[in-house]
Amino acid sequence: MTQKKYKQKHFTGLCYVAPWLLGFLIFQLYPFIASFYYSFTDYTLLGKPNFVGLQNYITLFTIDKQFLSTMMITGLYALLSVPLKLAFALFVAILLTAKVKGIGIYRSLYYLPSILGGSVAVSVLWRVMFMKDGMMNHFIGLLGIGPVNWLTDPRLALMTLSLLQVWQFGSAMVIFLAALKGIPQELYEAAAIDGGGKWKQFIHITLPQISSVIFFNLVMQSIQALQNFTSAFVITGGGPMKKTYIIGMKLYDDAFRFYKVGYACAESWILFLVILALTVCVFKSSDAWVYYADEGGAK
Amino acid sequence: MRKRMRITALFLSVGMALGSLAGCGGNTNNQTTKTAPANQASAEDNVPVTLRMSWWGGDSRHESILAVIAAFQEENPEIIIEPEYSAFADYRDKFTMQLTSGAAADILAVDQPWVSTIMAQGDFFADLSGYKELGFDGIDEYILENFCKFTDGTFFVPTGVNGMGSLVDTESLAAFGFDISNESFTWDDLIALGEAVHAADSNQYLSCVDSKQAALYYARTYLRQLTGKQFINDDGSMGVTKEELAQALALVDSLYEKGIFQPIEESGIYENSMTQNPAWINRQMYMILGRTSVMTDISARRADEAGNYTTTGFVLPQLPNGKETGIEVRPTALYAVNKNCRNPEAAAKFLAFMFNSEAGIELLKDTYSIPARESLRTYCEEKGILDETAMKNVEYSLENSGNIVNSWSNDSEVEAMMTEIIQKIAYKQYRDMDEAADEVFARVEQIVASSTKP
Numbered sequence: 001m002t003q004k005k006y007k008q009k010h011f012t013g014l015c016y017v018a019p020w021l022l023g024f025l026i027f028q029l030y031p032f033i034a035s036f037y038y039s040f041t042d043y044t045l046l047g048k049p050n051f052v053g054l055q056n057y058i059t060l061f062t063i064d065k066q067f068l069s070t071m072m073i074t075g076l077y078a079l080l081s082v083p084l085k086l087a088f089a090l091f092v093a094i095l096l097t098a099k100v101k102g103i104g105i106y107r108s109l110y111y112l113p114s115i116l117g118g119s120v121a122v123s124v125l126w127r128v129m130f131m132k133d134g135m136m137n138h139f140i141g142l143l144g145i146g147p148v149n150w151l152t153d154p155r156l157a158l159m160t161l162s163l164l165q166v167w168q169f170g171s172a173m174v175i176f177l178a179a180l181k182g183i184p185q186e187l188y189e190a191a192a193i194d195g196g197g198k199w200k201q202f203i204h205i206t207l208p209q210i211s212s213v214i215f216f217n218l219v220m221q222s223i224q225a226l227q228n229f230t231s232a233f234v235i236t237g238g239g240p241m242k243k244t245y246i247i248g249m250k251l252y253d254d255a256f257r258f259y260k261v262g263y264a265c266a267e268s269w270i271l272f273l274v275i276l277a278l279t280v281c282v283f284k285s286s287d288a289w290v291y292y293a294d295e296g297g298a299k
Numbered sequence: 300m301r302k303r304m305r306i307t308a309l310f311l312s313v314g315m316a317l318g319s320l321a322g323c324g325g326n327t328n329n330q331t332t333k334t335a336p337a338n339q340a341s342a343e344d345n346v347p348v349t350l351r352m353s354w355w356g357g358d359s360r361h362e363s364i365l366a367v368i369a370a371f372q373e374e375n376p377e378i379i380i381e382p383e384y385s386a387f388a389d390y391r392d393k394f395t396m397q398l399t400s401g402a403a404a405d406i407l408a409v410d411q412p413w414v415s416t417i418m419a420q421g422d423f424f425a426d427l428s429g430y431k432e433l434g435f436d437g438i439d440e441y442i443l444e445n446f447c448k449f450t451d452g453t454f455f456v457p458t459g460v461n462g463m464g465s466l467v468d469t470e471s472l473a474a475f476g477f478d479i480s481n482e483s484f485t486w487d488d489l490i491a492l493g494e495a496v497h498a499a500d501s502n503q504y505l506s507c508v509d510s511k512q513a514a515l516y517y518a519r520t521y522l523r524q525l526t527g528k529q530f531i532n533d534d535g536s537m538g539v540t541k542e543e544l545a546q547a548l549a550l551v552d553s554l555y556e557k558g559i560f561q562p563i564e565e566s567g568i569y570e571n572s573m574t575q576n577p578a579w580i581n582r583q584m585y586m587i588l589g590r591t592s593v594m595t596d597i598s599a600r601r602a603d604e605a606g607n608y609t610t611t612g613f614v615l616p617q618l619p620n621g622k623e624t625g626i627e628v629r630p631t632a633l634y635a636v637n638k639n640c641r642n643p644e645a646a647a648k649f650l651a652f653m654f655n656s657e658a659g660i661e662l663l664k665d666t667y668s669i670p671a672r673e674s675l676r677t678y679c680e681e682k683g684i685l686d687e688t689a690m691k692n693v694e695y696s697l698e699n700s701g702n703i704v705n706s707w708s709n710d711s712e713v714e715a716m717m718t719e720i721i722q723k724i725a726y727k728q729y730r731d732m733d734e735a736a737d738e739v740f741a742r743v744e745q746i747v748a749s750s751t752k753p
Binding site: 044045046047059063064065127131132133149151152153154237239240241242253256257258259260263 | 398399417565568722726749
């Protein structure tokens with residue numbers, strides 16, 4: 001290939017990726033850099049930003065007591081929802097590996113909640129389901145249990161929100177399903193010949209074989225949970241008594257209700273650093289529990 | 300073939316790039332105003348001009364304003380008004396973003412508590428004082444001077460006068476000895492009535508309320524009556540003492556304690572939508588405190604099967620020997636013309652039709668409460684086109700208005716904090732109200748310290 005033709009091919013390729021590249025530069029990279037700059041200003045959306053140095057960060061950790069409590073609530077929300085979601089997604093994925101008639105339909109049906117996603121409509125539905133006279137209380141009423149204030153009891157509200165996150169297990173489930181189907185059947189056959197039961201097969205074959213996928217889902221779902229906004233905003237509005245006031249809501253309130261955009265940018269950068277640190281920790285820990293076949297097993 | 304592919308790819312890329320950039324309007328608030336040049340197409344030349352108009356409200360308000368627009372366009376076919384409307388909850392974010400990005404509508408509804416913040420931070424609106432057809436002379440002086448005029452000009456047209464009072468189910472409350480003619484109704488009367496209501500049936504409560512309303516219309520009103528002072532002074536220091544605040548919070552605590560408010564575990568799900576509470580809809584709650592502008596809408600939602608209202612207007616509870624009435628009179632909303640509007644004359648013409656003409660008010664009716672002009676109020680009274688409850692309430696409010704609430708006391712972060720405090724009171728999180736007052740003082744200090752308010 002001549003130099004000229006090589007350059008032309010590159011140019012064509014660049015033209016094809018340009019729309020994505022432009023979208024990335026304008027809608028991701030620019031806001032990313034801009035938010036870093038604004039985090040050192042008193043930007044209010046309406047006026048000109050003035051440089052205030054580290055003031056926003058100092059305020060966050062010294063004056064604004066709500067910031068730390070909001071971070072704690074967000075962490076608790078992720079701790080409640082992510083393990084439950086992964087466990088449930090894996091459980092359903094295992095069920096869907098069964099060789100039964102119409103399994104494709106079941107797979108599609110179980111994926112449906114994820115297509116609906118964490119949208120406002122689903123959040124509204126969730127709110128109605130968990131109201132005092134909602135469907136959930138109707139079901140537990142059939143078991144003779146009295147109505148529960150799912151969304152207005154400060155001890156239960158965060159758990160109810162977490163259940164919505166768990167319900168959207170579809171994407172994690174699909175990834176688990178693909179991983180499960182990739183496990184060589186000979187391993188199970190060999191275990192069965194050696195007298196290994198289903199539980200032992202699950203612990204000693206299935207889990208190690210899909211550990212890299214568990215790792216991937218853990219990272220992605222944790223990030224998603226820590227950045228959640230819609231469900232808390234629509235279902236509880238952060239209440240009762242700010243018990244479901246997650247960091248996404250605080251960011252929104254500070255930026256768009258209280259016009260403290262510079263301050264909200266500082267909060268978002270702290271959130272980014274926390275997510276980054278957690279992700280690095282999970283990556284570091286993966287050496288101990290993630291099995292990669294091409295590396296000959298976990299270190 | 301390759302050449303064709305390259306051209307296609309280039310075309311797509313340029314298209315995408317332009318599409319992306321189309322949405323990237325810069326912040327124009329500090330740029331030179333884009334006034335229409337002398338030869339610009341304008342309504343006077345009978346060349347069609349298009350104006351975008353944005354407002355918030357419920358369905359009935361949207362219908363009324365759309366009817367006004369249709370009637371205006373029939374008379375002025377050369378001016379096209381493009382409506383952009385939403386619910387209040389969605390409006391503010393969109394309004395702020397559009398204003399800062401230079402993409403705001405030509406004619407905009409603005410809520411009065413936002414005005415001081417917006418006006419302090421930029422030059423966003425056109426001075427309307429030169430447009431005689433808007434008839435500022437006929438507007439109530441109190442409204443005009445306090446809410447529409449600024450040092451540089453008159454920037455806002457008031458939609459109507461908003462008073463404060465209560466809405467009561469007279470028929471149901473008659474069984475408990477309630478007297479609608481008692482204009483000296485006190486907080487003690489409210490408590491006695493509420494206790495009687497709850498004692499008769501533990502599923503019924505006198506007041507329909509959420510924690511935000513409890514903070515605004517119970518704690519704050521009581522505090523204003525008790526002290527006659529601003530909650531927070533203009534310099535950010537507290538305007539009331541801890542003891543005074545604790546007394547006001549104790550009122551709310553006792554209203555929850557005595558069953559005058561529904562327990563928050565049951566009512567909490569209807570935060571920001573309290574009139575959707577089944578207890579209110581099913582006539583197991585009998586009173587709402589609030590602003591005049593929402594009373595007609597609330598009454599309509601709880602009309603009986605024949606369409607007759609089951610509620611009527613009543614006074615705001617008072618504190619005997621109170622320092623002031625606690626009644627806040629202000630415009631229901633304000634309308635402004637974007638400084639970047641290319642045809643402010645046409646915008647002013649439309650606003651004059653909407654708020655300064657008999658044809659306009661006949662269509663608007665009381666969607667914005669009672670007109671801010673005496674002449675139009677008289678016209679409406681003669682024609683019987685306004686809700687009598689709203690009319691009486693505004694007259695009562697104007698006669699008994701309290702001090703104007705300052706910017707800090709109306710601050711949205713302070714309001715959110717007070718809502719949280721009320722929730723904590725309702726959930727019994729404090730040993731006593733002194734502890735709650737201590738928290739309010741500490742939180743106000745935090746809010747002021749982290750504020751960017753000019």
